[in-house]
Amino acid sequence: MSLLPQRLLAESLGTALLLATVVGSGVMGVALADGNDAVALLANAGATAGMLYVLITILGPISGAHFNPAVTLAMALRGELPLRDAAAYVPFQLLGALAGVVLAHAMFDLDLLQPGTRVRTGASQWLSEGVATFGLLLTILLGARHRLAALPLLVAAYIFAAYWFTSSTSFANPAVTLARALTTTFAGIRPEDVLGFVLAQFGGVVAALAVARVLDTEARQAA
Template identity: 60%
Template sequence: MSSALPQRLAAESIGTAFLVATVVGSGIMADTLARDPALTLLANTLATGAMLVVLITVLGPVSGAHFNPAISLILALRGELPRRDAGLYILVQTVGGIAGTLVAHAMFALPLLHASSRIRTGGEQWLSEGLATFGLAATILAGLRFERSAVPWLVGLYIAAAYWFTASTSFANPAVAIARSLTDTFAGIRAIDLPGFILAELAGALCALAAMTWLLSARTDNTEIRAAEGRP
């Protein structure tokens, strides 16, 4: 990334805002039109996955397109993002996410802030969030290692799939979770349920960092050994 820090922070804030506006707004639209939970979730899934592909493609060259404190954290721990910058990334991601909720509410003529009453708690929800974030972080780390240009599609497709195979519908993002606590719509989560979600997401990301560091370093070592021996 060659962009200056203010440009990178702006990209992270704008990207997270558009991501949350998509999650919340598509949920409102689908719930209004369909009145069928399965169709609402499908519409929410397609919109979110598509928006992720777009946002990562256009903003990735500016900031890395994290839009997610858990991803910024593990990249900082890998030394790929200065730790001071990581703190600022997390701050603007959170602020941008909240702005995305406000914009979605404004577009649909809802109260700008309306605390969610949607219950999302329990071991199965926390396991789902941990697994969803593990998979997302692993996808990003492996994509950056082997097929950087495919990362936008990998992330968009992974999140689209994780909406359906996890009990929590795969928030996998602390900033998005915080923003979704401010909407009492299809995408919402009660504020009291946030700590469990955020802890599970961070744990999943850290586990992915440990697992992929081992897995990818083993691949690198084997490649170097084969090269040294003159084998493909």
């Protein structure tokens, strides 16, 4: 694995490009969709999945390509990332996410910082975030063990699908959630709705770790 400064740069850069894609493709999708939310969502989901595939492929060998405090926490709890490194990853992911939102706004000539106004709250949204994060973590944990070479495609495919089958459109990432509270665009979320999403996401992490542990144990016993 690369030296810690290189890994931190990879995590920050990757998270920034991910958020620039999420927000920028939302802006472009709305502009081209002419009021059709389905077209805008398709553009948003496709661009995000495509960028995830690229980022995981090129930066995964450097930092593990977490770009997500939930993933970093899971890896630390499993003993696959030292706690000291995990504590360093998270602030760089957060800074990268904020930089990505600002970059997207700058590319579309929007106010650089704009508190979100899109309402995303309620039991169905929180359940969706728990399910989205659970599925993402399970994809990563089991994919890394059984289909490592396919992991970039697995994660990209899961996120593309989760955009469509969850009512929250699958943030599944605390850094993404916090950063998207700073945009009024299609991808935004109200700041007051962030906490509910983040709590649900960490609930998904706990559930995924428990299920992955059971499945890994059974697989080892079967072997």
